[in-house]
Amino acid sequence: MPLRVAIFGLGYVGCTAAGCLASQGHQVLGVDINADKVDAINAGCSPVFEPGLEERIEAGQKAGLIHAVTQLSEELATCDIALVCVGTPSGPDGAHDMGAIAAVTRSIAAAIEPARTRPLTLAYRSTMRPGSCEQLVWPIIESVLGARAGDLVELVYNPEFLREGSAIEDYFAPPKIVIGTLTGSHSAAMSALHDGIDAPIFQVGIKEAELTKFVDNSWHATKVAFANEIGRVCENLGISASTVHEIFVTDTKLNISPAYLRPGNAFGGSCLPKDVRALQYIAGDTGSHTHLVDALIRSNEAHKHHQFLRATVGLEQGAKILLVGLAFKPETDDLRESPAVDMARKLLDAGFALDIYDPQVDPASLVGQNLGYAHAFLPTIDDLLVDRKTVESGEYARIIATNRLIDTLDLNAANIVDVSAIA
Numbered sequence: 246m247p248l249r250v251a252i253f254g255l256g257y258v259g260c261t262a263a264g265c266l267a268s269q270g271h272q273v274l275g276v277d278i279n280a281d282k283v284d285a286i287n288a289g290c291s292p293v294f295e296p297g298l299e300e301r302i303e304a305g306q307k308a309g310l311i312h313a314v315t316q317l318s319e320e321l322a323t324c325d326i327a328l329v330c331v332g333t334p335s336g337p338d339g340a341h342d343m344g345a346i347a348a349v350t351r352s353i354a355a356a357i358e359p360a361r362t363r364p365l366t367l368a369y370r371s372t373m374r375p376g377s378c379e380q381l382v383w384p385i386i387e388s389v390l391g392a393r394a395g396d397l398v399e400l401v402y403n404p405e406f407l408r409e410g411s412a413i414e415d416y417f418a419p420p421k422i423v424i425g426t427l428t429g430s431h432s433a434a435m436s437a438l439h440d441g442i443d444a445p446i447f448q449v450g451i452k453e454a455e456l457t458k459f460v461d462n463s464w465h466a467t468k469v470a471f472a473n474e475i476g477r478v479c480e481n482l483g484i485s486a487s488t489v490h491e492i493f494v495t496d497t498k499l500n501i502s503p504a505y506l507r508p509g510n511a512f513g514g515s516c517l518p519k520d521v522r523a524l525q526y527i528a529g530d531t532g533s534h535t536h537l538v539d540a541l542i543r544s545n546e547a548h549k550h551h552q553f554l555r556a557t558v559g560l561e562q563g564a565k566i567l568l569v570g571l572a573f574k575p576e577t578d579d580l581r582e583s584p585a586v587d588m589a590r591k592l593l594d595a596g597f598a599l600d601i602y603d604p605q606v607d608p609a610s611l612v613g614q615n616l617g618y619a620h621a622f623l624p625t626i627d628d629l630l631v632d633r634k635t636v637e638s639g640e641y642a643r644i645i646a647t648n649r650l651i652d653t654l655d656l657n658a659a660n661i662v663d664v665s666a667i668a
């Protein structure tokens with residue numbers, strides 16, 4: 246069923262939505278403070294260049310499905326959905342300048358007809374920091390509409406994943422659809438708007454939806470910076486960067502995959518920290534300036550300390566703690582650079598009474614570097630390790646799980662902090 250959609254902000258995101266929605270038979274009202282953009286749309290032209298967009302805007306305008314205005318008109322009363330696509334450029338301190346969001350929200354709220362019989366679905370597509378909908382947008386709406394705000398407006402955050410240059414293609418084949426609402430509940434209007442678009446749909450809370458673009462864009466930037474750092478190292482070593490790239494991306498098991506991307510434990514073990522440090526050395530030695538790689542160990546150390554603070558929050562000094570899992574992962578006795586060893590060391594330094602349970606770790610059997618590491622970083626390891634019977638009968642103020650070994654024990658779940666996952 247055709248929808249009536251108002252689009253605020255006729256830049257790359259707004260114009261693409263206007264052309265694509267009109268091509269699906271929806272009625273579009275474009276609103277932009279820039280009169281040149283409005284005139285262009287009303288003349289059937291696209292104010293921005295995107296392959297295939299002008300044809301769609303021209304066809305939509307000729308069919309009477311698109312028109313644009315500089316001032317919000319009474320037509321909003323007949324709209325099912327308002328899409329906000331205004332710009333959120335960088336402010337002087339790096340934060341988004343939210344001026345356009347606040348201004349457009351105020352004008353929309355003021356134009357909402359109090360006699361509406363069904364709520365206007367007000368969906369933000371502009372990228373804005375988590376909390377903006379709840380702390381900026383909704384208070385503006387409530388200040389204008391008062392107690393009736395909830396009846397008159399369904400607030401949605403719906404990030405846009407198009408890329409300039411392939412915006413039309415991306416609009417109809419996005420990597421995913423994310424619809425955030427204040428309650429996390431389903432929005433019928435947004436389902437209708439995405440009808441015919443085949444992509445995984447995430448119906449989530451509004452802050453999770455708001456954060457999505459930050460995570461995606463920062464990840465894409467990380468990938469580019471990492472690829473270029475490795476490219477520089479290759480070039481400086483006379484190695485073929487394209488061959489290295491091909492080998493790297495062909496590994497869809499560990500490299501280009503969800504592996505190593507779940508927030509939880511710091512990295513550790515006998516390989517990752519050692520080889521990252523060695524790559525830093527090679528990069529320094531060849532003048533490759535790998536700032537991203539150089540930041541990895543520091544980021545990891547910061548995470549270990551965050552986990553320590555998280556695991557001990559609210560505890561009194563001297564409290565008794567059980568640490569479950571000391572090796573860097575289950576089913577190994579390898580303690581080298583295990584984040585759990587750092588956790589144990591921090592707990593002891595902070596004056597907590599500590600028991601450690603890890604049935605794979607037997608100090609008497611540790612040899613070589615593993616033994617050296619254990620004794621260097623945890624000299625009292627022999628006294629700290631306890632058996633299962635002690636653990637299950639012990640009284641602990643807190644139990645810290647570093648891996649799934651915790652599932653094999655019969656423990657009071659109420660005081661367990663699982664540092665292997667950030668939910």
Ligand SMILES: NC(=O)c1ccc[n+]([C@@H]2O[C@H](COP(=O)([O-])OP(=O)(O)OC[C@H]3O[C@@H](n4cnc5c(N)ncnc54)[C@H](O)[C@@H]3O)[C@@H](O)[C@H]2O)c1
Nearest residue numbers: 254255256257258277278279331332333345349371372405
């Ligand atoms: N460009 C992209 O590829 C892309 C992709 C996904 C998300 N985004 C996000 O979408 C938002 C819009 O991006 P864009 O590239 O389309 O921006 P843009 O700068 O091209 O367009 C923004 C438009 O908003 C208009 N505007 C400003 N204040 C207004 C107001 N009060 N009322 C009506 N219109 C107003 C401006 O005149 C301009 O035409 C940004 O938050 C951006 O981060 C952009």
